[in-house]
Amino acid sequence: MSSEGSATSEKLVYMANQIGKFFASQGADQAPAAIAEHLRKFWDPRMRAGILAHLESGGADLDPLVRQAVESLRATTAAR
Amino acid sequence: MSLIHEIDYGTPRSTSETMVTLTIDGETLTVPEGTSVMRAAMEMGTEIPKLCATDMVDAYGSCRLCLVEIEGRAGTPASCTTPVMPGMVVKTQTERLKRLRKGVMELYISDHPLDCLTCAANGDCELQDMAGAVGLRDVRYGHEGQNHPNPGLDESNPYFTYDPSKCIVCSRCVRACEEVQGTFALTIAGRGFDSVVSPGMEESFLGSECVSCGACVQACPTATLTEKSVISIGQPEHSVVTTCAYCGVGCTFKAEMRGNELVRMVPWKDGKANRGHSCVKGRFAWGYASHKERILNPMIRASISEPWREVTWEEAIAHTASEFKRIQAKYGRLAVGGITSSRCTNEETFLVQKLIRGGFGNNNVDTCARVCHSPTGYGLSQTYGTSAGTQDFDSVEHSDVILLIGANPTDAHPVFGSRMKKRLREGAKLIVVDPRRIDLVRTPHVEAAHHLPLRPGTNVAVLTAMAHVVVTEGLADEAFVRERCDWDEFQDWATFVADPRHSPEAIEAVTGVPAAELRAAARLYATGGNGAIYYGLGVTEHSQGSTTVMAIANLAMATGNIGRPGVGVNPLRGQNNVQGSCDMGSFPHEFSGYRHVSGDETRALFEALWGVPLDSEPGLRIPNMLDAAVDGQFKGLYVQGEDILQSDPDTRHVAAGLAAMECVVVQDLFLNETANYAHVFLPGSTFLEKDGTFTNAERRIQRVRKVMPSRSGKADWEITIDLANALGFPMNYAHPSEIMDEIAQLTPTFTGVSYAKLEAEGSVQWPCNEKAPHGTPVMHVDGFVRGKGRFMVTEYVATDERTGPRFPLLLTTGRILSQYNVGAQTRRTENVVWHEEDRLEMHPHDAEQRGIHDGQWVKLASRSGETSLRALITERLAPGVVYTTFHHPGTQANVVTTDYSDWATNCPEYKVTAVQVSASNGPTAWQKDYDEQARHSRRIAPHVEAAE
Structure with a gap:
């Protein structure tokens, strides 16, 4: 990561993928929900909006489990 | 108020549960077996004259003043070295004893300068007291004899003097250094009349291995070792018990005063964290409170390029409130936030987060725990259900094996380090997991059974490999796991760790730890009796910090090392109130007591009391605030007692974030x-100038008591109240005790806490509530807070910070004994004599390859930035690893560290930075520019009186 970086998509994607690497050990069935729950509990709304916007624009570089998590986050956000 | 005189029982308390009944001077009493006759007498109120005995060290029996008569025994045994026996009949005062004691005192006095009237110890001299106690009226040998050998006054230590002429060779200082501090820096040199106390090999105190803990000064019965502050001011006349504002040990001290002037800090024997011991910082390094650079008036300025302008409190508060209102009106409710201080009290921290949640209307609050132990909070809450260590400090006295990971307690938590060393000298085994060969690996009378010098960043791999050994060699405590933990999760975890890819042999190439050594260490921890894990920032400040904490929790559960004295998982918290700041709701996703802001029931509780709606969404963490600021979304920050520019990683990014804000409010001493x-x-107050509480690393809530008026006119909690009121969010507290009452009302783990309770009990460890009215020394005794203990799978993921041809070395950072955190306090004390600059430690092999010699200026460069400092060549580090401290802004070590962080909490990865080191001529251009900018920024406009 660049030291001049900010809360850009690149940084959010990196952070989300880091979270995904931990929860990946819980298996494909449980990991997406666990990742989404982590994002809901610890990321402020702007950061969540940022990762959702990144998903809307194609979701480049999101690891598969993380992509699923962000998609489920989008679904619950829309439902609210 | 008067001076607190603690009773000196002469010898340490016996912990035996077997009781012995005896008679002393006709009175019958019952005491624990192993108690000395001297102590037994003192417990019934009879003080037997003594000089070489004091209850901080074991009996020595050299002064021959404490003689007693015992029926049926010949002679006059020393009461300090004579243990009580059933039926023993003792006389402490007879004609023979009086004659003998007087004779002994005559000999002492014949060898002592009689300058009592001008002696610094006048009024606090045990020799003087004993002369009175034995009725000494004459010295048959005259007063003109040769005094004790006097090689000259040693004033080398900045805090105390050594005057050999006043020494009575009681060896109390030598024994305190050995038994209490565990440094073994002192000895008695010479024989007979020539005997003198000698630091090291007849070196000066400053030049010796002395760590200036003050135990020797405290133990000295004469003016041989005397605080320089006592010499210059005189004896104190009253004292107030309070809690140290350095480090998470939370030592209790008597602040000994003369009027409003602090004369000295003396460790309080009843302090349950320190048990009467201290370190150089708490004991001596309080001079910053009156340092000339302290700012005492509020100041404002329109832009950071302007000089500061001193204003009244009213103007400063009104201006600040106006700015935050303006920013929120222009950029939105979420555009501001604040940082609570881990150096301030619980009450102050609680008010800052209340101001942000209730006054700002958002949850953009964070604290310095973000950059130190936030992974501890996350990891332990996931596995055990609570965000704190499991034990009290006394627990170490019951440990058989101590597994120390990424912590250096003799430097960073020195008083607990001494308690740990004492247990190790008694025979407990030590395993050190650390890239550096810290002092505890081999120090006088202590040697680690195993040192695993892992490659920085591989904690998870090492701990999972230890778990592999435990599981595959059948060392797990299955009965404990079945009863106390989720069995299915354990089985999943056991299957994971048992995989051959986690074996010590398989990970050796990654971690650098010899497999056989790792296996032996795991076996020792699992089978060596009570196994206790202590850890520090070497665990948490990694991209896998939270995973490492979970791996530690797993290991303790798997081996049944939880829920009783002597075992447990013990994070050694960094700052004095970092535990408290976390407890008080300083994290953006949690209210006090670690309850998520999304919980409707919890939020309703706070809303009802505070009278405002509260946000249900988590706020920004410090690094997120800085990111948002760079992005133009975050514009105002209230920082109480933190220095994020120096302490947080990637200095340039922090500076960019701060520079992008329109109103940064700093509340600090300097x-x-x-x-x-x-x-x-906004000028803050020191811990000496306010009331409140701190919570230490063992969850112990202790009183901080005001010993002098605030020099700036307001305690920090009063400033926050003023700011809240100016923002239209009313706060009305007359005393911090009222704030604690509100904390207790809102926080389930604090419902039993009040100032009255703290006065009555001295201190309590949370949870303190209906279930545990006297607090909770050891947690998870009958079950985990979360119910069943939860095993978490801990897959090792290598950090993305990699070495390569450009940056082939790994930098890890830490702290040193004499300095504290960013050094704001300790750099403004005489402690600088031990550490006047940050140095780069490197292995001789790495130095030689680069043509670098000891003391030479070197450039330390990473992908983030570069700085220059001088090299310290040492074999404490493995080749390929370099180390430095971050105490000095001139170095700005964090200009080099990166913004990689823990996956769960964003705790920065301070402990792994790929760097290159090369020879240098001195400070870099960046350092020179920074120094110039800092000087420019600190200008204060001359005060101009308003025209009549």
């Missing part, structure tokens, strides 16, 4: 580095 980017400066 114009710290963050204040270079501030628009408002």
Whole structure:
């Protein structure tokens, strides 16, 4: 990561993928929900909006489990 | 108020549960077996004269003053070395004893300068007291004899003097150094009349291995070792018990005063964290409170390029409130936030987060725990259900094996380090997991059974490999796991760790730890009796910090090392109140007591009391605030007692974030580095100037008591109240005790806490509530807070910070004994004599390859930035690893560290930075520019009186 970086998509994607690497050990069935729950509990709304916007624009570089998590986050956000 | 005189029982308390009944001077009493006759007498109120005995060290029996008569025994045994026996009949005062004691005192006095009237110890001299106690009226040998050998006054230590002429060779100082501190820096040199106390090999105190803990000064019965402050001011006349404001040990001290002037800090024997011991910082390094650079008036400025302008409190508060209102009106409710201080009290921290949640209307609050132990909070809450260590400090006295990971307690938590060393000298085994060969690996009378010098960043691999050994060699405590933990999760975890890819042999190439050594260490921890894990920032400050904490929790559960004295998982918290700041709701996703802001029931509780709606969404963490600021979304920050520019990683990014804000408010003692980017400066108060509580690393809540008036006119909690009121969010507290009452009302783990309770009990460890009215020394005794203990799978993921041809070395950072955190306090004390600059430690092999010699200026460069400092060549580090401290802003070590962080909490990865080191001529251009900018920023406009 660049030291001049900010809360850009690149940084959010990196952070989300880091979270995904931990929860990946819980298996494909449980990991997406666990990742989404982590994002809901610890990321402020702007950061969540940022990762959702990144998903809307194609979701480049999101690891598969993380992509699923962000998609489920989008679904619950829309439902609210 | 008067001076608190603690009773000196002469010898340490016996912990035996077997009781012995005896008779002393006709009175019958019952005491624990192993108690000395001297102590037994003192417990019934009879003080037997003594000089070489004091209850901080074991009996020695050299002064021959404490003689007693015992029926049926010949002679006059020393009461300090004679243990009580059933039926023993003792006389402490007879004609023979009086004659003998007087004779002994005559000999002492014949060898002592009689300058009592001008002696610094006048009024606090045990020799003088004993002369009175034995009725000494004459010295048959005259007063003109040769005094004790006097090689000259040693004034080398900045805090105390050594005057050999006043020494009575009681060896109390030598024994205190050995038994209490565990440094073994002192000895008695010479024989007979020539005997003198000698630091090291007849070196000066400053030049010796003395760590200036003050135990020797405290033990000295004469003016041989005397605080320089006592010499210059005189004896104190009253004292107040309070809690140290350095480090998470939370030592209790008597602040000994003369009027409003602090004469000295003396460790309080009843302090349950320190048990009467201290370190150089708490004992001596309090001079910063009156340092000339302290800012005592509020100041504001329109931009950071302008000089500061001193204003009244009213103007400063009104301006700050106006700015935050303006910013929120222009950029939105979420555009501001604040940082609570782990150096301030619980009550102050609680008020800052209340101001942000209730006054700002958002949850953008964070604390310095973000950059130290946030992974501890996350990891332990996931596995055990609570965000704190499991034990009290006394627990170490019951440990058989101590597994120390990424912590250096003799430097960073020195008083607990001494308690740990004492247990190790008694025979407990030590395993050190650390890239550096810290002092505890081999120090006088202590040697680690195993040192695993792992490659920085591989903690998870090492701990999972230890778990592999435990599981595959059948060393797990299955009965404990079945009863106390989720069995299915354990089986999943056991299957994971048992995989051959986690074996010590398989990970050796990654970690650098010899497999056989790792296996032996795991076996020792699992089978060596009570196994206790202590860890520090070497665990948490990694991209896998939270995973490492979970791996530690797994290991303790798997081996049944939880829920009783002597075992447990013990994070050694960094700052004095970092545990408290976390407890008080300083994290953006949690209210006090670690309850998520999304919980409707919890939120309703706070809303009802505070009278405002509260946000249900988590706020920004410190690094997120800085990111948002760079992005133009975050514009105002209230920082109480933190210096994020110096302490947080990637200095340039922090500076960019701060520079992008329109109102930065710094509340501190000094114009710290963050204040270079501030628009408002609110002068804070030291711990000596206010009331409150701190919570230490063992969850112990202790009183901080005001011993002198605030020099700036307001305690920090009063400033926050003023700011809240100016923002239209009313706060009305007359005393911090009222704030604690509110904390207790809102926080389930604090419902039993009040100032009255703290006065009555001295201190309590949370949870303190209906279930545990006297607090909770050891947690998870009958079950985990979360119910069943939860095993978490801990897959090792290598950090993305990699070495390569450009940056082939790994930098890890830490702290040193004499300095504290960013050094704002300790750099403004005489402690600088031990550490006047940050140095780069490197292995001789790495130094030689680069043509670098000891003391030479070197450039330390990473992908983030570069700085220059001088090299210290040492074999404490493995080749390929370098180390430095971050105490000095001139070095700005964090200009080099990166913004990689823990996956769960964003705790920065301070402990792994790929760097290159090369020879240098001196400070870099960046350092020179920074120094110039800091000087420019700290200008204060001359005060101009308003025209009549």
